[in-house]
Amino acid sequence: MSGSSSEVGPDGRTVLVVDDDSLFRETIGGNLCDAGFRGIAVAGGGPALEHFQREGPPAAVLLDWDMPDMDGIEVLRRIRAGGYDTPILFLTGLTAPIFEERALAAGAVDFVDKSKSFGIILQRLRLVMGGTKGGGQTVTAEPEVADRLEIHPDSARAFWKGEQVSLTLSEFKVVKALAARGGRDMSYREIYDLVRGEGFHAGSGEEGYRSNVRALIKRIRQKFRDIDPDFEALENYAGFGYRWRDAGDD
Numbered sequence: 001m002s003g004s005s006s007e008v009g010p011d012g013r014t015v016l017v018v019d020d021d022s023l024f025r026e027t028i029g030g031n032l033c034d035a036g037f038r039g040i041a042v043a044g045g046g047p048a049l050e051h052f053q054r055e056g057p058p059a060a061v062l063l064d065w066d067m068p069d070m071d072g073i074e075v076l077r078r079i080r081a082g083g084y085d086t087p088i089l090f091l092t093g094l095t096a097p098i099f100e101e102r103a104l105a106a107g108a109v110d111f112v113d114k115s116k117s118f119g120i121i122l123q124r125l126r127l128v129m130g131g132t133k134g135g136g137q138t139v140t141a142e143p144e145v146a147d148r149l150e151i152h153p154d155s156a157r158a159f160w161k162g163e164q165v166s167l168t169l170s171e172f173k174v175v176k177a178l179a180a181r182g183g184r185d186m187s188y189r190e191i192y193d194l195v196r197g198e199g200f201h202a203g204s205g206e207e208g209y210r211s212n213v214r215a216l217i218k219r220i221r222q223k224f225r226d227i228d229p230d231f232e233a234l235e236n237y238a239g240f241g242y243r244w245r246d247a248g249d250d
Contacts, residue, residue: 013037013038013059014037014038014058015032015038015039015059015060015061015062016040016060016061016062017032017062018045018047018061018064018075019041020068025041025042028062028091028118031122035122040058044068044070045071045074045075046070048063048075052079052084057084059086060087060088060089060129061079061088061089062089062121063091065092065094072103077107080106085152085155086155088109089111089125089128090108090112091114091121092113093114093115101166104167104168107164109155109156109157109172110127110128110169124169128169144176147246148160149175149233149244151175156172158172158176161228165227166226170195170216171220171223173194173195174194174216174217174220175220175244177190178234178243181243183244183246186242188209188210188240188241189209189241191216191217191241191242192210192213195216221234
């Protein structure tokens with residue numbers, strides 16, 4: 001297998017880094033090991049697929065897009081075609097929205113600009129690996145089902161009527177939180193704090209965060225309607241916030 005392998009860290013914390021840039025592989029692989037992961041770095045899509053076949057799936061994959069032997073989208077498609085539900089995060093310099101949309105539609109759980117600091121990359125990685133505890137113990141959470149919505153917490157993926165919805169990690173967190181409330185309302189401020197952190201201020205004026213939440217909800221609704229044009233489960237409570245309405249709710 002081409003590329004470098006760093007065997008530090010317990011099993012169950014393995015992160016596969018797929019990138020043709022040798023310096024980047026070495027740097028992020030070392031950073032992952034310092035953070036307590038078992039970092040394995042390979043130079044392209046072919047070696048990545050070989051790793052799945054020979055070693056089984058890692059806990060997560062950090063995947064570049066633009067590689068000479070096989071682009072990241074094709075690697076992702078082949079991994080999913082093999083039946084693997086491993087969380088895959090694109091870590092790439094191709095940051096235009098069209099690339100993010102294609103990655104999420106193909107089954108990626110997140111899309112991160114590789115120029116971000118390792119601290120940010122590590123936070124995003126830990127979010128999608130939330131089902132893995134230190135010491136190598138992997139906890140597999142059962143899917144959460146709310147009527148036609150199915151939530152997979154371990155891989156941060158949501159399905160509507162059996163079809164995956166191409167949500168970003170932030171959008172997934174909002175859908176999961178709304179669905180967990182069982183039809184009860186969630187305020188604009190609660191939604192905003194969930195995405196940006198408590199006390200964060202943005203927008204114009206004291207209530208400016210509401211416009212950010214409305215834009216976020218609009219994007220989420222559209223992604224569900226791309227699957228189901230009759231989607232109406234995400235309801236607005238005028239002046240307060242939103243709620244998730246199951247088919248059985250009044």
